[in-house]
Amino acid sequence: MLRQTNLLSGLLFIVLGLAFGLVATGYRFGTPAAMGAGFLPVSLAVILSALGLAIVVQSHLRAAEPVEWGSFWPLGVVVGSIVLFAVALRPLGFAGACFVTVLVSSFAGPRVSWLQRLVPAIILAAVASVVFAQLLGLPVPLWPSFAW
Amino acid sequence: MDLLNSLALGFSVAVTWQNLLYCFAGVLMGTLIGVLPGLGPVTTVALLLPITFALDPVSSLIMLAGIYYGAQYGGSTTAILVNLPGESSSVVTAIDGYKMARAGRAGPALGIAAIGSFIAGTFATIVIAAFAPVLGSVALKFGAVEYFSLIVFGLVASIILAQGSILKALAMVVLGLLLGQVGTDPTSGVYRYTLGFSTLADGISFVALSMALFGIAEVIFNLQKGEERVDGVVENVGRVLPTRQDMMDSAPAIARGTLLGSLLGLLPGGGALLASFAAYTLESKVAKHPRRFGHGDIRGVAAPEAANNAGAQTSFIPMLTLGLPANPVMAMMIGAMMIQGIQPGPQVMTSQPQLVWGLIASMWIGNVMLILLNLPLIRVWVALLKVRYTYMFPAIILFCCIGAYSVHNSGFDVMLMAVLAIGGFILLKLRCEPAPLILGFILGPMMEENLRRALLISRGNFGVFLDKPISLGFLIASALLLAAIAIPGVLKLRQTAMAAQ
Structure with a gap:
């Protein structure tokens, strides 16, 4: 069941969001008025993970489309x-x-x-x-x- | 009279012997590579980008623009003669164009495509000259708030034509924005996501990223499918000049296609693809004998070809006046500008008039060259159509390596391209389109800067984006666009467009 494009891409976006987000916690977050280096990266990472989650949910509602990896x-x-x-x-x-x-x-x-x-x-x-x-x-x- | 002065300045820049030469070289090489089956304008521009680095900014942009419309025209030739459209914008051209070619009318099909493109290009050049200054002066009044909302609008618009789910396209935009965060934070000087590599302090090389996604990942994808034998090349082109009857039939189609294309090219996310589909649909609706469409009707070639050339050219307007790329090719133009040390944005119009007007003037000259070049050289292009992918792909890989290396003379960038290509391949396999990612990547730093400035001025109040009318307008437009994409009618149009790809 992991061989499905939407589910797999959703999971990939969640993982990428988490990775980008975790690394960015090492940068100063700051406030909206005085953003630190981490403000936008953390926000974007959260959005990416959220979109990934939405794609995973949506993948259960749609017809499965298998991933064809082909030859490596x-x-x-x-x-x-x-x-x-x-x-x-x-x-x-x-x-x-x-x-x-x-x-x-x-x-x-x-x-x-x-x-x-x-x-x-x-x-x-x-x-x-x-x-x-x-x-x-x-x-x-x-x-x-x-x-x- | 301002316009005439500006155009005079433009022609004085464009008609120097060296700029004429670069324009010609761009058109020639663009057509040459664009004709090769399976290589569309985006790949062609990415491949030829490094050749322009050594030139001065004006010449390099003139050459890149030449490469772009050369490649566009080359793609149409492939569509008509082998039914293998190199890019989605020539998909509809193939429908009637290839039928005409099979019926022994390849010459007139190619001829009308060239003539239609030329007329559309001439008109679009005038549109650019007339509208760019107006839009540019409006844009100069934009503050950080308006700019941020405009960028949001541009990013939302970029997903219109992405294949598959809207959510995936949005996620690709966000991923692009995140990749754009790699490097030194301009405000605090902190290194972000450099993973200990000092070479990443300047960020991910734009050339390495675009070549990885549009060059290498594509090559791997195509190789997996195995070699598609290029069958059914129509070699007998015959008389290229269309008959009087052909011209009479096509004239209104060209006019409508030109108008529609010029309009759609202006929209971010639009450009050539939407233009050619819309023009074909419109022609088949208004035509007297609609049944002939799909069976080799010359109007079915004339209208989309005029539209996609007009759209390709007017998509320069948001790029030149706002610094906003409407499609991946414009993103590469912006990347090229930045490599040349020019900060894209509305100030380019006033600070670099010779660049902007030189480019605009050269577009028209390039269109003249295109028509002079293509009619006699058709036979050469036909020969190129038979080049096998087996010999083509190592050359593409080599060009990408050299290109990635040449930006900073760094082997690291070549390695980075290899890594990004693996990522690009995985994303292609998961049916995630690379175009929204590249736009996010280009616009990321600009978005962050404007967001920071806007919130600094408003003391952290996000409401500021809704308080200013222009900004509110862009945000409402973005919301409407998102809603529109989800509406079934538009969805269906998208699906037919995608199915045809």
Whole structure:
């Protein structure tokens, strides 16, 4: 029964509201005339939780709509390739980071040959390097730090 | 004569060779990316946003605007030729447009879409030039109280077009407001929700958030569905220029679509989507032979195309004069302005006239370029329609990474984008729309500042929002809007609109 979009989103909003609210209790609340840093966050968090609760209640009145999570493979590969970009930027340089990100992310899609993965990776890395590093002057080392 | 002087200033800014170049580049790239199946204007603008950072503020906004209407037009091309609307605002165009294309009349459908958009764009530019100063001078008289209520109204309006339950859309607005709280509290200097990361002291990067929600999360969602084979591309475009009969049939439809679109674009939450649906519905009601609608009637292409272009352009009015975004694309324009160091709001009209008028003038120039560009380049666009998603999505991911990185040159923002993308994916799966969240995020800091100021002046009395007539008006309007969304009739219209998506 937890596999239902409305119920699950309601619960998610309640939890998020509680989390935001609890953290915000650490900030000074203040008064309406002189609001502290915590005034709006706490108020918004309470509203979020209340809305979440209303969504949970409403979900019992409406027809259930099941959540279809689908395969987590694309999610994992895509997120992994993004993290890789951030990590690879210093050691591999901009061109290298672009290349590995495109190459790795291509595994999130359907099966294609290695050539069909490598060629786009090389082309995109080259185009991105020219456009962003050369033309737009992104302050980032273009080549691997061990190159010279 | 003030208007003429302002327009003259605008054209003097827009007709420098470099701004013409950026406008052209924006229109070209916007169309190029917008034509790709499955990429709508919001994603296109998000993807191309970082390219504009290196430019000066005027050029960057001119280019972004060009990207926006370029992408809008590109989406219509996709809708007509493959029946795969990239964005919801071209859904209705696909109904009659694709039928025309199948019947060998792809050329006239594309032609009338371009001509209708151009006429609508020209009219909308005049509307902007005439109304922006008026609204801007009214807005200058707004105090913190009025502003707060206006923002509340804007946020409520943003949920009109959200899919599914109203409560979920409201919760997304509030979540957006909370995400906007991350960073240093401007009044006390306290770090809020930074979780110990000093890089979060400036808040969540707007680019990282919008790319995560509209770029990455979408990609993951699409990949899960597996590759949709792009079938039935109509490749034989033929003569692009519509016949005399086509023009005669379309003229009144274009006129009505333009008027309706200009009006609906002004409303926060409205913009292009509502405009194209309303225009199509209106045409099918007033037309002489309504039965032909849905079977390749040229009026069914002309009216919504004129309306969505007019709506897209007039939605700049609340953005320029009030600093209020009517849709996610306008939220990105505001984000871009802030990255350029311009505080959006009514003062922009007076403090940056060359920016505002340069942008307005460039819109018209951009519309001319759009029509000059599209008629001869149709064949190139047709070729692009066949690009497989398999080769497209790694490029989208790479562009998002570079974009998130380029704002502060920080790898942290790239990591943040990855985390936000997971959140965005979960929300998409739970059928929570990202658009209200992004508007809440943009408007959050502005709302807090005005709420604080208003209550400071009123010594903590919340009644002040009801005492001032303008503020009361906005609050009543918000309440009416909420009630209206709940009324069955409107609900049904929403449902038909959503079902068509």
